[in-house]
Amino acid sequence: MSSYSLSDLCSVSGVTPRTVRYYVSQGLLRPPTGSGPAARYDDGHRDRLRMIRRLQRDHLPLAEIRSRLDALTDAEVAGLLAEPAPPMDSAADYIARLLAGRGVVPAPRPAPPPGPPIALQRAMASSPERLLAMHAGVAPPDGVPVTEPEPPARATWERVTLSPDLELHIRRPLTREDARRVDRLIGLARQILRGEEP
Amino acid sequence: MNATTDRTYIRCNGRSDRYILVRIQAPASTRTSTRDPLAAAFVLDRSGSMSGPKIAHARDAIASAIGSLAEADRFAVVAFDHGVETVMPRTAADGPGREAGRQAVARIAAGGNTNLYEGWLRGAEQLAQGMEPGMIQRVLLLTDGHANVGVTDHDELARTAAGLRDRGITTWALGFGDGYDEALLDAIVTAGGGQALDVADPDRIPAAVAGAVGEALDVVAREVTLTAHVGRDLVVEPLSRFRPMSTGERTTVLLGELVSEQVLEVVLRVNFPYGRLGERQVVVLELASADGTMNARIALPDFIYADTATNDHQVRDRVVDRTVARIYAARARKGAVGTNRRGDYRSAVGEIERTAARIRQYAGDDRELNAIADELDAERVMWSTPRMESDLKRAYSVASMVEVDRTNDGWARRTVDPDA
Known part of the structure; x- marks a missing residue:
């Protein structure tokens, strides 16, 4: 197990000290042992930083990344990093x-x-x-x-004309529940476009 | 491919940075070989500020670029202001297709805001919907403005560019006049695997578009990657402006496409951990391309942990030092463009001075290294006073091209000048 100062951790992870502190404050990383210049970080911090980067590439918001990382042990994070994405x-x-x-x-x-x-x-x-x-x-x-x-592999787009100037595109198939919602949306939209109060 | 390093001894009692200069030479395209077909999406900003000569030249440039395509190529044209219009959906560049494209482009008029994000995505969408293996998929974004409608955040735009590039679509950008956001375009193309060209004068628009399409038609190696395999706890990063992908002991730098006879120098920075005296570190470099054109593997001379005296007195490779210094000088200038524009002259000059001083620390009596530092120092007055926007844009663009080893105008460097 390696031990890193803040600057070493940043250089092995390619992030800035500010980012590390921010992640700690947001609960994405656990706090280091010690504080100030004596703060030490370990491989778990390093791996989690790498994992955060990988998940950010998938456009996940930080809150989602936090909840995913929370569910994993350091060993599991290291294991996931070793696998190709x-x-x-x-x-x-x-x-x-x-x-x-x-x-x-x-x-x-x-x-x-x-x-x-x-x-x-x-x-x-x-x-x-x-x-x-x-x-x-x-x-x-x-x-x-x-x-x-x-x-779904055989999705098709359906075009619904709501008014001469407005169309709605729907990808079918929808679940029965969503289909009902869309029908309601179309009904409401047409009412509004006719100038009626829904 | 060949590679040299600035120094081979590393410190035992601290982390050391060493630089590796990698030279890559692309083969010449042969007359008998057929080039890869191109799918180009021209995405044209038609916001109000584009009216006048800019939109007129851009229309001519796109029409003429479409004329230079061959039957196997595909093209699409998207125009955006606050909304987005697909002027020409993805079309085969045969005779009728090219004619229809020219007519459609001629009708584009300027007016409105700048929804760069959606316009760009719509262009990419035209390419994505008919992707064929072996085809170069490239969006050419032509704009003179800041993204001010839709997604405008630089990081998010860069992530989108990287996402498109990962899926085979590269983005090039042409910035017209002095109102465009050079840092935004730089972020997009760095992540998107393309180049951003500074086109100050509207008269230069046709040449810039023709050049960008011309390079796409002259590609000999695609999705070129340079991978460094290193030991545990070493960190490899490109100093050159290319996107890296890192998985622990392997860092892959995405170099994108290489054109016929292109020469490309890439600098990698390797950060070594503490080590025991006499211990060695091995770095292996591997060059590859998706089409198999580029394929090489070399092991660098071992890096050796040494005592302080040996480390401090080792011989340096000055060629590597100079390339590294030029890139740091370019970075300082890019930073100074932003601070100077904000009126923060103290920071602008400070960055220039610090970089010059750092280069002098290792310049010794090397004339070229001292000249690089002198040149920075000579710019102090210039960075401490307000500069014209067009000068700032030009300075940024030239510096940006140093970082990817291209000519000042943004073109690939080649062993044989195609215009000669």
Whole structure:
């Protein structure tokens, strides 16, 4: 087990002292032993900092990262770091997710070709994790769960005209519950657009 | 690939930084080989500030770039202000496609705000929806403004760029005039695997767009990576401005695409832990590319833990020192651009002076190293007074290109100048 000063920890982890203090204050890292210049950090701190970086790459908010890290022992964090990261979603899914996060409807997708989507093959072939794995002589394992649930393979986009100037795009299939909510939304939206009080 | 290091002895009783200069030479494209097809998304800022010669030149530039594509290539055009319009969805660059593209581009007019984020994503989306293996997927973002609608946070935009790059889509940016946000474009392209070109004069827009597309058509190695394998507790980071991916004992630097006969020098900084006298540390470098064009592996001479006297009196490799000094000088200038613009002249000059002093510490009697420090010192007056925005942009851009070993205008350096 190595012992690090704050500056050593920062140099092995590629973060600033301010970041370390912030993570400690936010409960993402446990406090060091000792305080001030005598503060010492260990491999657990180092691994958790690396894990935070990896999770941030998946665009997870700090609160979510904290709750995931809370559930893991230092040994489990080290074990996860040793494994290659799960395969990535395709570029099209990634962009759709970002646009949806802004409340923007992604453009309708062309029908997927038979067999594994080319976009996914391509994305996997080019992912840095894949490249890293190639150097290590191991490919990322298949079937590793990804953080974001994949949209259903045969999703289709339905366009609903709410008014001559407004359309709603819906990706089907939806769960029965969501379908009911969407129906209600369409009803309400049409009422509002007609100038009626819902 | 070959590599040299500034020094080979390291301290026993402290952490040491050593620098490795890696020289990479890309092969020449041969006439018989067919190039990889390109899918280019032109994403054009048409906010109000683009009106006049900027939008006119940008339209001409895109139309002419579309004209330079071949049948196997694909292109899309997206224009954004506060909203986003897909002017031309992803289209094959055959005769009718190119003609339709030119007509669509001619209709783009300027007015409105700058929703750079969504415009950029819409361009990337056009590429993502028809991705084919073996195709170069590149977004060319043409803008003169700050992102002021939608996502405007630099870190988030950089994370998005990295996410796209990880999925095979690279982003280049062209900044027009003196109102664009150079630090934002720099963050996007560094994470996005591209370059940011400073285009001060609207007359230069067509040449810049043509150059950016031309490089894409001249790529000979794709997704080039430089991986350093090191012992436990060593930390490898690129000093050059490339994105690293680190997993403990392996650091991979993503160099992106190399064009025909490109020469590229990359500096890595290795941080060594404490060690026992006489102990050795091994660093192995590996060059690879997704298409298999680049493939090399070398082991550097061992780094050896030495006593203080041996460490302090060792011979330095001056070529490595000079390259390292130039990059630190470039970083100082980029920092000074921001502080000078804010009117914080004391910090701007301070950063320049500190960097010059640090270079002098190891310059000894090396004429070139002293010249690098002298040049910084000579700039003190300049950084301590208000500078024109166009000068600041140019200074930032030139410094930024030093960090990725490109020409001042942002083009790849080559063994043979294609224009000669």
